[in-house]
Amino acid sequence: MVLAIAILIISIIIALLYIPKLKKQQETKTILVFSILLLIGTALNMGIALKINIPSPLDFITFIFTPIKDFIVSLTK
Amino acid sequence: MEKEIISSRQFTIITFLLSIGTAILIVPSSIASSSKQDAWIAASIGVVLSLLVVKLFLTLGDQTPTLNFIEANEKLLGRFFGKITVVGFLSLTLFAGGELLYFIGAFMKTEVMPETPTLAFALLFIIIIMYATYLGLENFARSAEILFPMFVLIFIFFVVSITPQIKFENIQPIMEASKTSILYSIIRFISVFSFSLVMLLMIYPASVNVQQSSKKGFYIGMLLGGFVLVTLITLSILVLGPANTASRTFPSYALAQRISIGNFLQRIEIIMAFMWIVSIFIRTFMYFYTTVVGIAQIMKLKDHRPLILPMGIIMVGLSQIVHPDIVHSNIYNDEIWPIYAFVCTILLPILLLIVAVIRNRKSQGNEAKTVNGENKQENEANIGNADTNQQKQADTGNSDSNHQSQTNTNNADSNHQSQTNTNNADSNHQNQANTGNSDSNQPNQTKTGNSDSNQPNQTKTGNTDSNQEHQPKSDNAKTNQENQE
Numbered sequence: 001m002v003l004a005i006a007i008l009i010i011s012i013i014i015a016l017l018y019i020p021k022l023k024k025q026q027e028t029k030t031i032l033v034f035s036i037l038l039l040i041g042t043a044l045n046m047g048i049a050l051k052i053n054i055p056s057p058l059d060f061i062t063f064i065f066t067p068i069k070d071f072i073v074s075l076t077k
Numbered sequence: 078m079e080k081e082i083i084s085s086r087q088f089t090i091i092t093f094l095l096s097i098g099t100a101i102l103i104v105p106s107s108i109a110s111s112s113k114q115d116a117w118i119a120a121s122i123g124v125v126l127s128l129l130v131v132k133l134f135l136t137l138g139d140q141t142p143t144l145n146f147i148e149a150n151e152k153l154l155g156r157f158f159g160k161i162t163v164v165g166f167l168s169l170t171l172f173a174g175g176e177l178l179y180f181i182g183a184f185m186k187t188e189v190m191p192e193t194p195t196l197a198f199a200l201l202f203i204i205i206i207m208y209a210t211y212l213g214l215e216n217f218a219r220s221a222e223i224l225f226p227m228f229v230l231i232f233i234f235f236v237v238s239i240t241p242q243i244k245f246e247n248i249q250p251i252m253e254a255s256k257t258s259i260l261y262s263i264i265r266f267i268s269v270f271s272f273s274l275v276m277l278l279m280i281y282p283a284s285v286n287v288q289q290s291s292k293k294g295f296y297i298g299m300l301l302g303g304f305v306l307v308t309l310i311t312l313s314i315l316v317l318g319p320a321n322t323a324s325r326t327f328p329s330y331a332l333a334q335r336i337s338i339g340n341f342l343q344r345i346e347i348i349m350a351f352m353w354i355v356s357i358f359i360r361t362f363m364y365f366y367t368t369v370v371g372i373a374q375i376m377k378l379k380d381h382r383p384l385i386l387p388m389g390i391i392m393v394g395l396s397q398i399v400h401p402d403i404v405h406s407n408i409y410n411d412e413i414w415p416i417y418a419f420v421c422t423i424l425l426p427i428l429l430l431i432v433a434v435i436r437n438r439k440s441q442g443n444e445a446k447t448v449n450g451e452n453k454q455e456n457e458a459n460i461g462n463a464d465t466n467q468q469k470q471a472d473t474g475n476s477d478s479n480h481q482s483q484t485n486t487n488n489a490d491s492n493h494q495s496q497t498n499t500n501n502a503d504s505n506h507q508n509q510a511n512t513g514n515s516d517s518n519q520p521n522q523t524k525t526g527n528s529d530s531n532q533p534n535q536t537k538t539g540n541t542d543s544n545q546e547h548q549p550k551s552d553n554a555k556t557n558q559e560n561q562e
Contacts, residue, residue, distance in 0.1 A: 011390070014386050014387075014390075018383055018386070022383060027378070027379065029376060029377070029378060030378050030379070030380070030383055030384075033372065033373075033376050033378065033384060034383050034384060034387060037372075037384060037387035037388060037391060038386075038387040038390070040387075040391055041387050041388075041389075041390030041391040041394060042390065044390075044391060044394035044395070044398075045390060045393065045394045047394075048394055048397045048398065054398045055398075056398050056399050056400065056401065056405070057172055057395070057398070057399065058172060058176075058399050058400070058405075058409055058413070061168075061172070061413060061417055062409065062413045065413050065416045065417055065420075066413070068416050069412050069413065069416055072416070076257050076260065076261075077257075
């Protein structure tokens with residue numbers, strides 16, 4: 001819990017450091033991409049800190065490529 | 078983004094350390110488990126086959142001399158399809174980067190500091206990586222230059238001090254492994270060793286000062302890296318034995334633990350660990366750099382630096398969730414990663430290369446082509462016209478519209494079914510006239526009168542409709558083309 005709040009605070013500090021600077025340079029698109037990535041990262045790390053069971057993204061990759069793998073294995077047998 | 082240029086020597090060093098990368102840690106056990114004492118044969122064949130991989134990357138790099146890999150994707154495949162392939166490629170670099178952070182954490186936790194959480198190592202590591210990315214490619218290349226001699230010295234010391242413990246019985250009998258297991262070992266070795274070199278296409282054509290000598294450097298760096306790996310694998314088998322090598326997660330570390338000079342100089346493995354920390358640093362940096370710069374480029378941002386901190390946070394998070402345990406990681410790396418990496422780092426460059434070659438031939442005004450080739454070209458030209466117009470050549474619009482009209486004439490000649498529409502046929506004839514005109518004016522003249530006369534044809538709806546009809550056919554043509562190539 002403490003860790004999750006710490007991550008949140010760090011993320012807010014990062015946002016406060018960067019967004020005004022980018023706003024001054026009028027880079028709306030950069031602010032958008034930056035915020036989305038920061039949001040994903042914060043959510044991910046808070047989930048880890050709270051010990052929520054997040055599925056590995058590689059399981060999805062494994063799911064996609066398993067048929068190809070099975071096919072190749074069946075070829076070489 | 079300002080242009081960063083590195084020298085060809087720095088490029089060679091980066092290639093060398095990048096190709097060693099994680100392979101130094103995980104490959105020996107992975108390939109020793111499938112081909113036993115013949116793992117060194119598989120690794121040697123893998124190094125030789127990697128020459129072909131490097132050849133492919135270099136050929137692609139030569140086709141797009143001013144662009145990096147991400148820009149080349151978008152330029153060659155059009156904005157829409159380019160974005161899809163880039164996202165696929167970036168998913169590979171992002172996940173692999175997270176995986177590397179997982180590896181460094183797992184390695185330190187299992188072998189060196191068993192009570193420290195892996196998050197701590199991942200965090201410390203990513204801070205260095207983020208700092209390096211923030212400073213840019215030139216600073217990174219200089220630091221690689223400093224680390225390189227240390228790496229080589231430690232490696233030589235390592236090899237010399239482990240040599241007395243070699244037992245040749247471990248490697249016998251030679252050539253006992255079956256062909257299938259050797260094949261699997263080769264695939265695993267190449268997938269970890271040389272597929273990741275595709276990231277050098279972010280640097281190679283655009284950001285090196287002398288392209289010719291960096292081409293040589295690409296080969297030399299790769300071969301030297303392969304030499305280091307083959308030596309390590311051979312030594313692991315010779316000293317530890319095939320069964321022991323296969324059962325350990327990090328055999329090269331176990332190898333370093335065996336070093337004992339006169340029962341006096343012992344337990345120096347943590348100095349040896351410097352080698353793989355350096356090589357993993359280089360590789361993680363390349364993954365991270367590619368991801369950050371790639372995201373900035375597909376989003377058309379001016380600067381990639383603001384994205385470094387959020388991406389670092391994401392990568393640290395990823396390192397904690399990619400693999401729940403080491404078994405998951407072993408299965409993934411042995412079975413799925415080779416296919417995933419093959420699709421993103423070999424098939425994608427091959428596709429880009431085919432498109433680039435055909436496009437270049439096209440823009441030279443070479444007429445000796447089949448209708449099939451024309452159709453395929455036209456398909457791409459359509460994508461380019463409709464979606465991007467991002468091309469940096471001054472004459473792109475002009476030449477593209479010329480291509481369209483050329484293909485139309487061809488269609489009119491060969492595919493009679495497309496001429497059921499008389500209106501369409503008329504427009505084709507107009508195109509023919511234009512084609513003759515533009516051909517005589519080629520190459521690369523941006524004559525306004527000429528391009529104006531071509532422009533109306535481009536916007537004519539009947540014409541583009543007929544183009545659309547040919548697109549299913551062009552898929553066929555594409556496969557034909559690939560077969561020919």
